[in-house]
Amino acid sequence: xxxxxxxxVSKPSLVERLIASENKKLKRLVPxxxxxxxxxxxxxxxxxxxxxxxxxxxxxxxxxxxKAPPFHQIQSVFNHMWRKGRRLEIHNNPLNxxxxxxxxxxxxxxxxLENNIWYxxxxxxxxxxxxxxxxxxxxxxxxIQIWAHITGIPLDLRHDxxxxxxxxxxxxxxxxxxxxxxxxxxxxSHVKVEVDLTVPLPSVVEFEREDGEVVExxxxxxxxxxTCTHCHExxxxxxxxxxxxSAPVLLLRLRKRRMRQRNM
Numbered sequence: 193x194x195x196x197x198x199x200x201v202s203k204p205s206l207v208e209r210l211i212a213s214e215n216k217k218l219k220r221l222v223p224x225x226x227x228x229x230x231x232x233x234x235x236x237x238x239x240x241x242x243x244x245x246x247x248x249x250x251x252x253x254x255x256x257x258x259k260a261p262p263f264h265q266i267q268s269v270f271n272h273m274w275r276k277g278r279r280l281e282i283h284n285n286p287l288n289x290x291x292x293x294x295x296x297x298x299x300x301x302x303x304x305l306e307n308n309i310w311y312x313x314x315x316x317x318x319x320x321x322x323x324x325x326x327x328x329x330x331x332x333x334x335x336i337q338i339w340a341h342i343t344g345i346p347l348d349l350r351h352d353x354x355x356x357x358x359x360x361x362x363x364x365x366x367x368x369x370x371x372x373x374x375x376x377x378x379x380x381s382h383v384k385v386e387v388d389l390t391v392p393l394p395s396v397v398e399f400e401r402e403d404g405e406v407v408e409x410x411x412x413x414x415x416x417x418x419t420c421t422h423c424h425e426x427x428x429x430x431x432x433x434x435x436x437x438s439a440p441v442l443l444l445r446l447r448k449r450r451m452r453q454r455n456m
Contacts (some may be wrong), residue, residue: 241324251292251322252304257333257417260289261315269312276300292322308337309417316417335386337366338416342381344409350375355383361397362411363387389417 227233260266263284270293271280281294295301304310308318318333340362345354355372359365363385372381387393393416398408 248322250294250296250301252295252301252319253322254291254293254310254317254319255333256289256291256312256315256317258289259315260286260291260317261312263291266291266312273310274300274304291317333389333417335388336417337384337386339382339384339414341412341414342383342409343379343412344407345381346407347378350381355381358397358399358409359383359385361399362394 222234225233225235266284267280267282270282270291274280274293274295276297283292285291295304304319305321310317310319318336340359342358345358349355349358350372352368355368356365358381362383364387366384366386368384369382371377372383393413394411396408396410398406400406
């Protein structure tokens with residue numbers, strides 16, 4: 193049975209809280225168990241992991257889709273984009289080409305996650321909320337939200353239900369904009385959709401009326417992720433491909449190798 197603290201017990205003073213925060217001492221919490229393979233093992237309760245999750249709830253993870261830029265460049269760009277008057281806490285993990293950033297503002301953190309796609313120079317990365325379940329390797333970018341411009345939706349479909357049906361032919365419908373809602377153009381409509389990057393984006397979609405008439409509408413995309421001309425994957429350019437080496441560098445290496453062979 194838990195014992196409640198008496199009401200007269202005062203809260204820790206500022207000095208006591210500072211001392212506690214500066215305490216670097218550790219102690220053994222449970223005995224060590226030797227596993228069948230002969231290695232030391234400890235069973236850690238879920239409550240310990242949950243405590244760490246609460247501590248790091250303000251972190252977002254930035255995964256670079258290809259080579260990552262130098263860390264000083266990441267720091268400079270992140271602080272410029274997101275610091276909002278304060279220097280950001282940024283930690284780099286070159287093993288999986290990721291960076292974690294602490295964003296104390298719930299509003300700003302949500303906006304960063306909603307935007308999802310960001311750039312440091314020409315290095316593209318995507319953002320996710322930090323969680324203890326994240327993979328040690330960089331997760332592939334399978335889906336992305338983009339705007340699609342649709343030409344040819346008839347006037348009798350220019351409403352939320354109609355936009356949703358047409359947008360669903362491209363991807364998962366998300367939203368439209370004021371330009372579309374106010375019928376600024378009678379031929380052009382804007383919809384945001386979440387698309388599967390492993391499937392080609394359609395340039396034409398069609399719908400059928402109950403009388404059998406089939407109507408085609410054209411689709412264009414003002415922005416899509418870059419495509420690597422080396423591996424043909426979306427989300428990075430050729431020079432940011434992980435194992436790509438440019439032709440001038442290859443020629444220089446070949447010349448050095450020939451010179452060494454001549455001097456032998």
